[in-house]
Amino acid sequence: MSENPTAAVLVIGNEILSGRTQDTNSNTIARFLGPFGITLKEIRVVGDFADEIIAALNTLRARYCYVFTTGGIGPTHDDITADAVAAAFGVGIDYHPEALKLLAARFADPADFNAMRRRMARIPDGASLIRNTVSAAPGFQIDNVFVLAGVPSIMRAMLDEVAPRLSRGRPVISVTVAAAVAEGAIAAGLAAIQTRFPDVAIGSYPVYRADGYGVQLVARGFDPALVETVAGELTSLLAAAGGKPERLSP
Amino acid sequence: MSENPTAAVLVIGNEILSGRTQDTNSNTIARFLGPFGITLKEIRVVGDFADEIIAALNTLRARYCYVFTTGGIGPTHDDITADAVAAAFGVGIDYHPEALKLLAARFADPADFNAMRRRMARIPDGASLIRNTVSAAPGFQIDNVFVLAGVPSIMRAMLDEVAPRLSRGRPVISVTVAAAVAEGAIAAGLAAIQTRFPDVAIGSYPVYRADGYGVQLVARGFDPALVETVAGELTSLLAAAGGKPERLSP
Incomplete structure (x- = not known):
């Protein structure tokens, strides 16, 4: 199985480490990757701390063909994944025109598209969007890293968008x-x-x-x-x- | 929360990474640690590969006050945790007299206490046993590492044995x-x-x-x-x- 593409999952969120929430996203990704012949080699869970996210991401993206992160891309102050990913890659981060458009379309009253919701359109430079068919706020891909939502139903929808971008190995x-x-x-x-x-x-x-x-x-x-x-x-x-x-x- | 003792969980098992099994042990340990005022900082899952277990364990035990491992201490060929832990600490591993006694007591016919079952009494030098009230085969503690079973009911029973050995912090x-x-x-x-x-x-x-x-x-x-x-x-x-x-x- 050593010739297959390899992958890691990086789950980001204090709620998993406090025990408040049972992570199921790792299992969903594990089962998703099987038929592609991609071997999941490692799962890590870290809290909402930029330095810990950056260190884990830089280790995992160097070691494996793909990294899937889940969590921390919402509109609130504790959603710091996009900034941490930009820092890990040493690139800037800014409002992405297409992401702004996708999000704006969700609000009938433009006043509802407030500053915090606009935060969800901040995407690291050079990343491509991953469409979110559930709640509009997109994930993104930068190099070999796929940044996905933490809400399970949204994450599953994003995996479907990611599928055509993956190299395939021999299924187990x-x-x-x-x-x-x-x-x-x-x-x-x-x-x-x-x-x-x-x-x-x-x-x-x-x-x-x-x-x-x-x-x-x-x-x-x-x-x-x-x-x-x-x-x-x-x-x-x-x-x-x-x-x-x-x-x-x- | 930075003055509280810190901890990591290291889940060992191909069945988690293949998606066959949903890990629940991490969540059990997270909820167990809360009332002790011990902060769970990181969870990792690796497969049944000695080099990966050793590398992860040596990183985590240096970084956190406590490490809890789950999985890989049964009688079969894919149970390699005890050997990997001994290798990580650079110590020998041998049949532990008390562990042999605990296990032997479980078998009415001594012939049933075969070589593979005896493997479960192999404990790294210097480790102390963690009693298993469910199925006899003990876990063990070596320095700041607690090596627990993967079967959830057995792991929970072992946590109760571990409780008195933990330093306490301020509960959240x-x-x-x-x-x-x-x-x-x-x-x-x-x-x-x-x-x-x-x-x-x-x-x-x-x-x-x-x-x-x-x-x-x-x-x-x-x-x-x-x-x-x-x-x-x-x-x-x-x-x-x-x-x-x-x-x-x-």
Whole structure:
């Protein structure tokens, strides 16, 4: 999977770190990238502090093919992402004519398009807009960085706009097999299968539920036939341990 | 809030980065730390790769008072956290007598306590155990790093064991006021309040729901009276904008 484009997510917002809000955007982006054959390598969450956003962004954009940021592009004083991104790239930031137009169109009474709302049209120099079909205020792309909204429904809409701009890799095929077997009972067999099939990544995830324990085994790789072969081995392993293996989708 | 102990979370697991699993452990730890007056400053997620775990851990443990890792301490081949932590600290790793005893007690038939299950008793030199009241396999503490399980129910139980070991800071008081008002309509007033009360952090979070839009304003600070004063200002601001402010708990 090392030849695929790589990506990182940078979530920006005190509300995630205080525990007030459960981040779901990272998971949405992770699932979005899978079919493109883009490998998500890292997720970071930092607060609404310019120096921390700048440091994290500069590390991640140098290390990975793509960086997706979410959060901090609204109209209020705590929305500092656009300024931090401009600072990270060492470029200026100014009102973007097209962004102003998109935003102005949203307000029947021009008086409602106040100074703070105009802030949302401030875009780093050289960036291209990412359309927001939900609430007008655009995201933007600068180099390999996509700056997206934090509100989940808006972020998802922006991802659709981003899709045509992404280089594609080879999608990963994934098969999951589950059974009510203790992970520790099959661990040695699992390691042996992994050794025999180094091109398929095998993950083992124990499950603890009110109705008992079990394990989910995941085979992931590029070659569908090879992944199926490994899934067959995993199924046999679970059956040999007394389980009734079930294939889960996906 | 800068005098409080700081913390980071390091989530370890391919299943988070593939999007297969939604991480909830970070949010649990964030909410757990609040009452202790420990400030969560950063969350990172990396995959099951030793070099990435080691690099992230060494950065985070140098930067923050505490690091909490979750994931990768089970019996299977993809559980490499304990070895990676030992490598990050430059110490050895071996079977820990007490951990072996705790684990052995779980198996009526000694034959079930196989080599892979014994792996879960491998603990870096100098670490102290963190008891696991759910499934026996312990976590461990080494210096300022707490190594916890990835299964949420087990991780929560381990947090209870960790609690007495933590230095406490001044807890943050938080009040949330909400109304069906557009964020952009109050943004200027909000910025003015923030300027007048620099010791209270004001966050603004737009809400988009099927039944309409609105905003949640959060005031956070150490001084309960001051936070209440700011909450009063926020309530007046929302009312002046035509909203019917509601106080949310917490």
